Amino acid sequence: MHLWHNGNKAPYKNTENAIERWIATVHAVGISGNSGNIEIFAPYGLEDIFTKTIRPIYHVDNNRILYENKVARWQERFSNLKIIEWSDEIKNL
Template sequence: MISRLPLDDQLESLRMVLSRNSVLTEVLRRTATMELPGWYLTAGCLFQTVWNVVTDRPPTEGIKDYDVFYFDADDLSWEAEDAVIKAGREIFADLPAEVEIRNEARVHLWYEDKFGVPCPPYESSEAAIDSFAATTCCLGVRLEAGGWRVYAPHGLSDVFNLVVRPNPVLAPRSVYEAKSARWREQWPELSVLEWPGRGSSMEGP
């Protein structure tokens, strides 16, 4: 089990698994050239690559998009974020995947309209990653001069063990349940733990 490996070995296992997704590694490489403040490649493209490799599927199977977070609190205008998004479209234009770039310093401006609950302003990209609906999603990777920087506040055990665990910090229960149901359709091997207060778990086969 990866959870019993030394931390350095866990991180190396993650790097090796993610490197099997050539689209992901190319998104990492190209995003690094944009020099976005506090950026991470995050969310589904990471943990779903792990799920694919662990379950012997093609590394890119079922991955809808590749999410890039950055954090620029100096300019909260839509125009500034849109300029970064447009630059990204050019940089990633020839890749067989959609890359979504978002300034996490602006999320509180639109989150309630979209999800029905208010979102306090984030203080960093890491804080935004902390608020994902499942702890399994709380994972970010970026390239730095010294190699890969990994942000994984809940560790890597659940990701490699195909466990989806709720994170009732911000996202409503309905968001968690809709996402986990969609994931179970694609990866039926998952064990989906129920939202607190509803019971124990929705186990995979």
């Protein structure tokens, strides 16, 4: 994924690190394993999936433009989404 951005992003350390740096919590879920043992990695939980909540993940590789563009595309495809607006007040980048 970091290569899609002209090398402007730091490489991911592992799959979990990549998932933690996605645009929104609703998609920050990884599932691995087999029929006898399934593992779920959901650093922001699963509630947003079930409530159709689109919530930004604040990190150095995400920004308002990326988030709002992604939200607009999701709104074209899916109904009844609860959108959490990007906040410039968050300073933990």
